[in-house]
Amino acid sequence: GGIITQTPKFLIGQEGQKLTLKCQQNFNHDTMYWYRQDSGKGLRLIYYSITENDLQKGDLSEGYDASREKKSSFSLTVTSAQKNEMAVFLCASSPDRASDYTFGSGTRLLVI
Amino acid sequence: GNSVTQMQGQVTLSEEEFLFINCTYSTTGYPTLFWYVQYPGEGPQLLLKVTTANNKGSSRGFEATYDKGTTSFHLQKASVQESDSAVYYCVLGGPNYNVLYFGSGTKLTVEP
Numbered sequence: 001g002g003i004i005t006q007t008p009k010f011l012i013g014q015e016g017q018k019l020t021l022k023c024q025q026n027f028n029h030d031t032m033y034w035y036r037q038d039s040g041k042g043l044r045l046i047y048y049s050i051t052e053n054d055l056q057k058g059d060l061s062e063g064y065d066a067s068r069e070k071k072s073s074f075s076l077t078v079t080s081a082q083k084n085e086m087a088v089f090l091c092a093s094s095p096d097r098a099s100d101y102t103f104g105s106g107t108r109l110l111v112i
Numbered sequence: 113g114n115s116v117t118q119m120q121g122q123v124t125l126s127e128e129e130f131l132f133i134n135c136t137y138s139t140t141g142y143p144t145l146f147w148y149v150q151y152p153g154e155g156p157q158l159l160l161k162v163t164t165a166n167n168k169g170s171s172r173g174f175e176a177t178y179d180k181g182t183t184s185f186h187l188q189k190a191s192v193q194e195s196d197s198a199v200y201y202c203v204l205g206g207p208n209y210n211v212l213y214f215g216s217g218t219k220l221t222v223e224p
Binding site: 004033035040041042043044045048056058090092100101102103104105106 | 118121146153154155156157158161201205210211212214215216217
């Protein structure tokens with residue numbers, strides 16, 4: 001079976017800092033996603049990518065950049081961390097848009 | 113637009129009690145509907161899914177029925193166990209959608 005690996009598991013940043021989160025999958029899935037999870041708000045889509053070098057914005061893309069340089073990896077950058085921000089960022093992949101997703105275990109972000 | 117509503121933010125039950133989690137959706141088409149479950153420290157994982165071809169799905173004792181008339185997809189389980197404690201997400205997607213749309217989640221706590 002395959003796995004999705006997110007690094008780092010925990011990330012503490014400072015206000016205004018640029019922070020990068022990484023995601024790797026070995027399923028050979030075409031599509032990858034970044035979601036943000038806040039308590040009581042469910043999962044909100046930040047970016048997704050249907051193939052290498054493709055990027056599509058989700059509802060929450062402002063304040064973030066993404067990069068899909070290889071089929072197996074998808075990175076997310078917080079362009080300027082906001083003070084007191086606390087959230088979990090979840091990466092997922094799927095073979096195509098009609099299929100269900102496999103998620104990583106998340107990166108927990110805290111900005112001080 | 114596409115949206116999923118879960119009104120119950122938290123549900124607390126005792127072991128062997130009946131579980132019912134409410135979910136309604138709004139969309140213009142006939143989506144595939146999913147329930148995902150998330151355990152602490154992990155990403156969400158697929159619990160069950162139902163397409164327009166079949167009205168009911170089940171997995172691990174959980175059942176959900178797709179009701180196009182009331183646009184609902186409630187989750188039920190006859191007898192919960194402590195190990196069922198988790199967050200449950202109702203999700204909308206399928207071949208005509210680019211991404212999955214998540215509800216806000218229902219946190220289930222089962223007390224021994």
